[in-house]
Amino acid sequence: MNPFVFHVPTKIAFAEGAGSSTCEIVKELAGNKALIITDKPLLEGGYLTSVLEGFEDMPHVIFSDVPSDSDVDCVNTIAELARTEECDCIVAIGGGSVMDTAKVVNICLTLGGEILEYQGLNNIAEQLLPLVAVPTTAGTGSEVSMVAMVKDHTEGKKLLFGSRYLAPSVAILDPLLTVSLPPKLTAATGLDALTHAIESYVAVISNSVFTDSLCTDSARMVFENLRTATKNGADIEARSQMLVASTMAGVAFTNSGVGVVHALAHSMGAKFGTHHGIANSIFLPHGILFNMDIAAERYARLARMVGVSKSTKDLTATKDLLDAIEQLCIDCGLPRRLRDAGVPELNNSDIEELVVLAVSDPAIMFNPKDCSEKDIQELYERAY
Ligand SMILES: NC(=O)c1ccc[n+]([C@@H]2O[C@H](COP(=O)([O-])OP(=O)(O)OC[C@H]3O[C@@H](n4cnc5c(N)ncnc54)[C@H](O)[C@@H]3O)[C@@H](O)[C@H]2O)c1
Ligand SMILES: [Fe+2]
Incomplete structure (x- = not known):
């Protein structure tokens, strides 16, 4: 048999309705104030109620302006918000665009400096903030992957970030959130x-x-x-x-x-x-x-x-x-x-x-x- 290395850093939890336990999971990860990242159609469509209700008793801030073609500017805006609000954990609820944005925000927030310094493979060498990923599409696998992509409009290309530290801490799989x-x-x-x-x-x-x-x-x-x-x-x-x-x-x-x-x-x-x-x-x-x-x-x-x-x-x-x-x-x-x-x-x-x-x-x-x-x-x- 060929030699191999296999890695699954993310805890994976599946259940119908699992989204409602997101806040509990954040607390288990010792989060005190959550930065919740999502997009407008999901928030305004009322599809996230079951997840957000759980956060009523926990300090949090919601950013819901992630565009489908998320970019470096959006990442920087969210990181700035999270610094001002002193968030210490991240919850991404959405498709690949939201989850990838959250991963790159996490780099920015934890490591500081210019985000472009960290693009490419294995340019992150330390633990990032806890990140809980709640996918609402069934396709990208970003909830467990060690990569993220966001667009750099000035260069007209997608930037890739790859590191084992980018894998979310927990992936919460709730099929009810994909029904819409x-x-x-x-x-x-x-x-x-x-x-x-x-x-x-x-x-x-x-x-x-x-x-x-x-x-x-x-x-x-x-x-x-x-x-x-x-x-x-x-x-x-x-x-x-x-x-x-x-x-x-x-x-x-x-x-x-x-x-x-x-x-x-x-x-x-x-x-x-x-x-x-x-x-x-x-x-x-x-x-x-x-x-x-x-x-x-x-x-x-x-x-x-x-x-x-x-x-x-x-x-x-x-x-x-x-x-x-x-x-x-x-x-x-x-x-x-x-x-x-x-x-x-x-x-x-x-x-x-x-x-x-x-x-x-x-x-x-x-x-x-x-x-x-x-x-x-x-x-x-x-x-x-
Ligand atoms: N990091 C990775 O491992 C990885 C892998 C593959 C793709 N990607 C990235 O993922 C992105 C694509 O993600 P995607 O395909 O999940 O789409 P998306 O996140 O761009 O979402 C597409 C649209 O679907 C809507 N939507 C999402 N969930 C919904 C729901 N449950 N009900 C109603 N509307 C919903 C969103 O609001 C959005 O308008 C690309 O940027 C791609 O590069 C990342
Ligand atoms: Fe893909």
């Missing part, structure tokens, strides 16, 4: 989870039985439950399966990395604001086809494990996996080309800019096959 997620976002975030599972399974450092099991089980749970969660959002069992699958895939990719699909998706998010899950869902088949000549054995094994292929032939089983992804996306109403996802026609200078972003994205380091600039350009053209 509209069908399109349910489908898109679900495809983000599936992409984490598939990319981690074939990633260059994906050699651990721990990540393999998490990848195959989470992918199976997405194939079995995403249609129902999308079409009948009130189905708590489907919502539960999706939420747990997303966290499992998050644990897998934070140990194994992702790949070219994520590098492409990050560049589309940075340049055109394309939703991360939508971009992943479009690029995923293209990434698999690109990697197929050297990773077919792994894709085929995954296809058999998740139950979408019975073929003993690797190429046939990989093709079955591609067909299953395509059918899942169609059934869930996801666009299949960038042009159908609101991306304007890509001219040469757009493609040049996107290629630069993708080849410098850390996700690409974990892809099983080397990608040249020409390869990346062709992937954009095929996906358009």
